[in-house]
Amino acid sequence: MLGSYFVILIIPIALVGIYLTMSIRNNLISNKLEEIENNNERIRSDYVTTLTSITRVSDWIYQDEDLASLVTTVYDDPFDVYQAYAQYQMIEDYLRYYDEIEHVRFFVDNPTLTSTTGIYHANDSIQEQEWYQESVSRNGRIAWEVITDHITQTTHLNLVRSVYSNYNFIGVLAIAVNQEVINSILNDSASSVFITLDNQTPLYSYPQYSDINEAYSQYRPVLETVRTEEGNYGIVDSDRFNTDFTLNIRDVVIPKTLNSTMQVIGVVPTDSILEDVSRDLRVAYVIISSVLAISILMLVIFIRTFNNRIMKLKKAMSKVANGEFSIDRSIKGNDELSDVYNHLVDTSSSIESLMAINYEHAVKEKNWQLQLKDTQFKMLASQINPHFLYNTLEMIRMKALRNKDREVAEIIKILSKLMRKSLETTEKETSLEEELNFTEMYLHIQKLRFGEQIDYSITNTASADLVIIPLIIQPIVENSFIHGIEPKVGKGYIDINIIENQNNLEISVKDNGVGISRDKLAEIRHVLSSEEESSHIGINNVQKRIRHFYGDQYGLYIDSKEGEGTHVTIVIPQVNKGKEGENRCTQ
Structure with a gap:
């Protein structure tokens, strides 16, 4: 009897337990790798968002006509420069409202200007800098450079671009990235991460190293054995570390940036991934050894719980099918059944939202139709006997001509054309030339009215x-x-x-x-x-x-x-x- 029980129950359960243990191990490893991938993807997304904000600010500065006028004007007196600076506060506003920006340096070759917040004279020392010369040669295209600031003597990643106004070069813009903002993005990282520029220069890291270049150089042999393309890589560096590494590389694509490439590189020893998995597996073995004694009890509990969840799902589906969307927003458990229930909740919410949107659109369409009918009624009312009005205006014009008052005759002639055009206008599209001719007739009347004053x-x-x-x-x-x-x-x-x-x-x-x-x-x-x-x-x-x-x-x-x-x-x-x-x- 005992042997039969062992063969029939224990051996199958043991085999199933071993199989499940291996499956759990693989799933845990996959989940850990996915967690690392998601971590790097989050870092990349937040990093791109930060640099995109700086790119947007650079576009605003590039298109700022007031700034172009300010820096290209030749001033005779320092007081004039002071007044011009006092009237222009946009750069200070950018620094105030964008935490992503450490500082703004707009270098212009105008010796009559004095340096102020964001605007600096491009002296010979600045113009001889390699980054300055390369920025001028790029003709306004955006690039990212690591620059040591000439004022604070601190090194930052900078957006660099030359600025033009009416196709004329006016200066070079450098916007420094706030390192504290980048560090805050990296602080929640679950693994070691480097952000690099042009596949060779490390910009930021987690954890933060006192010498980031030295820390990054330790991983260069590992990185050089794989392609620098985006993806996951498993590599063994037996000469230096004698361990396996898992690399996750993500390309950083910044809008409007063509001359610089950046990557987020996660470097994780494979042993650290397996450490948590092994600990979970040891717990699993203990559970498998105990499951024989409580298997029947657990089976009963599972069937009862599963049945309750099935009944809850069925009841919720019946409510949704009958048009009642007030169902519980969650169900116990975290498996395929809960996924189905969550999808049902999302579906009911979507249907409810679509019904509300359709109702709102129907109300708007109805209101617009009422407004259109009202407008059509007013237009019909305004078009009562228009020929009588045109004939009257023509009679007045002819009388003005007989009285040799050509200016009045001209005004009445244009006014008649304007009124005819207005009364005949519908929502149908007209040519741009006709619209401009109509506008010019109105301007001509105003010109006759005001004379040289306009x-x-x-x-x-x-x-x-x-x-x-x-x-x-x-x-x-x-x-x-x-x-x-x-x-x-x-x-x-x-x-x-x-x-x-x-x-x-x-x-x-x-x-x-x-x-x-x-x-x-x-x-x-x-x-x-x-x-x-x-x-x-x-x-x-x-x-x-x-x-x-x-x-x-x-x-x-x-x-x-x-x-x-x-x-x-x-x-x-x-x-x-x-x-x-x-x-x-x-x-």
């Missing part, structure tokens, strides 16, 4: 076959006149500039009027970014029409300085004739 210019470098929705330029120009030019003392000027930027069409309307206060500008920007109604009917209407027709990623962008003027930029997609409607956003 002037304007229209520059169009875009393609001739582009089409846009009508009446989006003239309301902005009218807004510039009413709120910017009319209250101004002195001559007013409006500049309209149309360019193609990648796949977008950018229409710029700039005036030298009284400008907008900071609080008022914040209020206008809030209105443009929200669905709220506002007293700013003109620009708010243009913003809504653009976003409804093209999508929320397009619209108006306003910059203004009180006392200096206002700059409004209209950004819409490029649409050619014959392709109208392809870029329209489906609501």
Whole structure:
């Protein structure tokens, strides 16, 4: 009897136990390696995010016209330099709000400038530096260099690029990476990690070494035996360490960086991975030796628990199938059944969210249809007997001609064209040229009205076959006149500039009027970014029409300085004739 029990029960359980032990061992090793991979991936992701923020700041500085004007101006008096610095605070703001930045050094060759926060004279010593000369030769492309700062005498990783304004070289920008931020990323690492530049220069490490180059040099023979491509490698260095190593290499790809390569390299002795696994296996052997006595009891408990979880899953599935999404958010256990339950929870949440989104879209679509009907009604009301209005204006114009008042006759003629264009306009796209002609007629009336007190210019470098929705330029120009030019003392000027930027069409309307206060500008920007109604009917209407027709990623962008003027930029997609409607956003 005992022998039968041993053969039937103990031997199969022992064999299964051995098999499970080996499986657990392999799974634990795989999980440990995956943990190391995830650790390095987290470090790479956080590191890329940090350097991307610095890249973004460098782009802002590169495109900052105020900074370009400041550093290229030749000053006659130090007080003028002081005043110019006092009016420009952007670099200090970058240092204040971006912890990733240690310092900013913008080196310019302007001897009339004095050094201040972020702006420094590029003397002969600076210009002779190899990194400075290479940055100039790259013509604005971004690179990463290890530089010893000429002020603090500390060494940091720097973003380096030359800066141009209107195709003219104005200086070299160096933004240092804050090492404390990088150290905070590495401090949670579960293994030894190096971050390298150009496959040879170690930048950062965990743990932190007093001499990182010496520490990194110990691993160079191991690293040189494998490719430097991204991936996992197992290698044995019997000459130096007499142990196995597991290497995990991750490439660091920084947006807009073509001249520098970085990698995150995890170096882990394989014995350290197996140490935890072996400890768990010893516990497993003890458990296997004890499982014979309690196997039946554990089986009963397992069946009862599993059955309860199955019933809970079944009940939750029935609720979801009947449209009731208020189910428990979790279930006991951590196995395939819990994964199925968690997927069910995620599915119910997704369905519930989609239903809410669909309802919201339906409400928005209904509101928009009501607004469209209201607009159509108003347009129909405004078009009552338009021929009578045109004939009346024509009669007035002819009378002005008989009275030899050609200026009044010209104004009435243009006004008649403007009114006809306004009444005939629909949401159908019109050519960019027609829209500009309509805007120029309005500007011509204002020119006749104000005489030499105003002037304007229209520059169009875009393609001739582009089409846009009508009446989006003239309301902005009218807004510039009413709120910017009319209250101004002195001559007013409006500049309209149309360019193609990648796949977008950018229409710029700039005036030298009284400008907008900071609080008022914040209020206008809030209105443009929200669905709220506002007293700013003109620009708010243009913003809504653009976003409804093209999508929320397009619209108006306003910059203004009180006392200096206002700059409004209209950004819409490029649409050619014959392709109208392809870029329209489906609501």
